[in-house]
Amino acid sequence: METMNEENMEEARVLETQIERLQAEVEALQRQQQENHKDITLQLGGQIQDATSHFYGLTQEEGEEKVMFRLKEEVEELEEDLKWQTKMNGIFLNSCTTKTLQNSGSKLVQQFSVSGQCSELAFQVEFLLTEVKNNQQLERTVSDLNVAIEAGDQQDLKDLSIFMSGVEDWSDLLLFFRTLRTFSDRCDDRDRTFEHFQDKYPDVVSFLGDRRSEVMALSHPELPGCGLLVHWSVKVSSWGEVTPKINLLTKIPEKALQLFPSEALGGADEAFESLLRILGPEAALESVIRAISLSEES
Amino acid sequence: MEGSSKGGVLSHLSLLEAKARSRKTQLHQIKELRDKVEALRIQRDQLRAEIETHKILQKVRASLDKKCTKGGEEEELQVKEGEKMNEDSEHSQLLRLMARHTQLKDLLHAHHIIGGYNITKTIQGRRVCASLATAYEGVYLETYNVEFDLKPTVRIRRHDVPPFIPVDSLAEQSNMQTDIRAFLDTLSKYLNGYAGRKQQLKLVKERHKSVEVMESNVLCSILVMLLTVPGERVTVLCTLKYTDHTRCLPTGVYVQCEADKELPDSPQWKNNCSLLMETPVHKALTIMRDRWIIA
Numbered sequence: 001m002e003t004m005n006e007e008n009m010e011e012a013r014v015l016e017t018q019i020e021r022l023q024a025e026v027e028a029l030q031r032q033q034q035e036n037h038k039d040i041t042l043q044l045g046g047q048i049q050d051a052t053s054h055f056y057g058l059t060q061e062e063g064e065e066k067v068m069f070r071l072k073e074e075v076e077e078l079e080e081d082l083k084w085q086t087k088m089n090g091i092f093l094n095s096c097t098t099k100t101l102q103n104s105g106s107k108l109v110q111q112f113s114v115s116g117q118c119s120e121l122a123f124q125v126e127f128l129l130t131e132v133k134n135n136q137q138l139e140r141t142v143s144d145l146n147v148a149i150e151a152g153d154q155q156d157l158k159d160l161s162i163f164m165s166g167v168e169d170w171s172d173l174l175l176f177f178r179t180l181r182t183f184s185d186r187c188d189d190r191d192r193t194f195e196h197f198q199d200k201y202p203d204v205v206s207f208l209g210d211r212r213s214e215v216m217a218l219s220h221p222e223l224p225g226c227g228l229l230v231h232w233s234v235k236v237s238s239w240g241e242v243t244p245k246i247n248l249l250t251k252i253p254e255k256a257l258q259l260f261p262s263e264a265l266g267g268a269d270e271a272f273e274s275l276l277r278i279l280g281p282e283a284a285l286e287s288v289i290r291a292i293s294l295s296e297e298s
Numbered sequence: 299m300e301g302s303s304k305g306g307v308l309s310h311l312s313l314l315e316a317k318a319r320s321r322k323t324q325l326h327q328i329k330e331l332r333d334k335v336e337a338l339r340i341q342r343d344q345l346r347a348e349i350e351t352h353k354i355l356q357k358v359r360a361s362l363d364k365k366c367t368k369g370g371e372e373e374e375l376q377v378k379e380g381e382k383m384n385e386d387s388e389h390s391q392l393l394r395l396m397a398r399h400t401q402l403k404d405l406l407h408a409h410h411i412i413g414g415y416n417i418t419k420t421i422q423g424r425r426v427c428a429s430l431a432t433a434y435e436g437v438y439l440e441t442y443n444v445e446f447d448l449k450p451t452v453r454i455r456r457h458d459v460p461p462f463i464p465v466d467s468l469a470e471q472s473n474m475q476t477d478i479r480a481f482l483d484t485l486s487k488y489l490n491g492y493a494g495r496k497q498q499l500k501l502v503k504e505r506h507k508s509v510e511v512m513e514s515n516v517l518c519s520i521l522v523m524l525l526t527v528p529g530e531r532v533t534v535l536c537t538l539k540y541t542d543h544t545r546c547l548p549t550g551v552y553v554q555c556e557a558d559k560e561l562p563d564s565p566q567w568k569n570n571c572s573l574l575m576e577t578p579v580h581k582a583l584t585i586m587r588d589r590w591i592i593a
Contacts, residue, residue, distance in 0.1 A: 171436030
């Protein structure tokens with residue numbers, strides 16, 4: 001009986017040292033894992049967890065095919081979801097990387113770097129997201145916001161860059177995206193309208209710059225010296241309000257004006273403004289184009 | 299004698315019983331220890347596996363991110379790298395799926411953080427639900443939800459937007475049948491305007507104890523405050539009107555002073571009015587306090 005007890009004691013001692021060693025190992029690995037998770041947000045749950053377990057032969061009962069099939073299914077669902085969000089938000093995201101700067105139970109600070117495309121505008125935003133748990137309520141705050149946008153046509157962005165420096169001061173991430181989207185929607189409206197008129201009246205309509213030009217030139221094919229310029233700009237206030245502004249400018253040689261003083265042309269801008277108010281941009285522009293092309297049909 | 303011998307047998311028996319019991323507990327303890335060792339071993343192996351996978355995944359993910367940012371030009375190069383990886387690891391396809399999984403999760407999370415509408419489809423695509431996030435100066439506030447029927451026509455089914463936001467008339471004015479987003483954009487502007495004004499009012503109450511809020515409404519489209527001019531003990535009634543409900547800045551500022559009728563026309567107060575027109579009210583009040591205009 002006594003010897004048996006000693007054997008047991010001996011085994012217990014061995015097991016206890018093993019436990020101590022393993023606990024230290026596990027703790028070290030957990031620390032390493034926490035450190036790792038700062039660089040990549042790897043949600044080790046669901047299918048990903050199964051895949052990981054399978055990957056290291058921890059679960060034998062399921063074949064790779066089965067694990068892969070389920071993971072594939074989940075990835076396809078996510079792809080579909082992302083497609084929907086992209087379509088509905090009008091914003092295409094290229095990449096999003098996060099880095100955890102602080103994680104102390106109730107407070108989580110993460111650094112985000114997101115890049116993407118909104119119509120023709122490419123953007124890159126960086127910010128800190130702080131989440132604080134307070135009486136079961138999650139308070140989320142954005143700070144240290146940094147935004148940059150890039151577009152083919154630089155003059156488009158004069159207003160937008162003033163607004164952007166304000167947005168950085170207020171860390172208003174949501175306002176930035178609301179304004180960016182409205183701005184590019186209004187630019188798209190203009191481009192669509194301009195393109196439509198170019199297709200419909202190729203003899204009258206021409207553009208000075210590239211496709212995303214703010215100015216559409218109108219002139220009669222037989223009177224190339226005289227014409228009208230439609231300046232359609234999209235204004236952004238420093239508070240992010242977006243308003244399209246359309247002006248009509250006359251381009252008539254001084255001499256022609258002296259020889260044929262025309263009141264209709266002199267007041268063209270004012271007349272166009274009231275046309276815009278009554279008909280809206282498309283119909284107002286259409287009637288101007290018809291007038292200048294001396295089109296018979298009405 | 300009889301009694302003592304009886305007692306001797308009994309005590310011997312109970313001693314045997316105690317020994318057997320202690321052996322049992324010892325074995326039980328050892329079993330517990332063995333189980334603990336086994337559990338820790340599994341935990342350690344799982345952690346090792348996760349860390350190892352993490353390392354590889356990080357590499358795959360990084361190349362995936364690079365591919366997504368740089369676009370088409372790099373694609374050819376990536377395919378070559380992919381082939382190389384294929385040789386390196388038999389699990390490469392699984393790894394690529396896992397990396398794409400993490401990337402998709404991050405992108406969806408980013409859509410959510412930047413104020414995306416978080417569209418969810420329900421009942422075989424016949425209904426969609428959209429969330430509208432609000433925030434003011436970096437602080438996330440309420441989120442509202444709108445559920446739509448898609449068929450036979452696009453129609454709002456239910457929502458939790460406060461009744462003083464005219465959801466139905468905004469829906470009528472927008473071209474919802476062809477463009478739900480245009481409607482959501484407009485509604486989002488109204489909700490963020492409201493959330494911003496409400497937050498400003500909260501900050502005024504928190505930060506300006508000497509400012510008395512006399513009147514405001516649920517939509518926070520009107521704000522009447524009693525301001526005190528330091529030293530002179532004069533009070534000024536200041537009214538801010540927000541007729542554009544998508545904005546957080548007033549469309550009109552009016553100042554009244556019982557004791558000094560001339561005060562609203564003084565250059566200093568004209569200046570204050572334009573400050574209040576251009577700066578969010580809680581910040582404008584801070585500037586005025588720093589300049590010793592109000593207490």
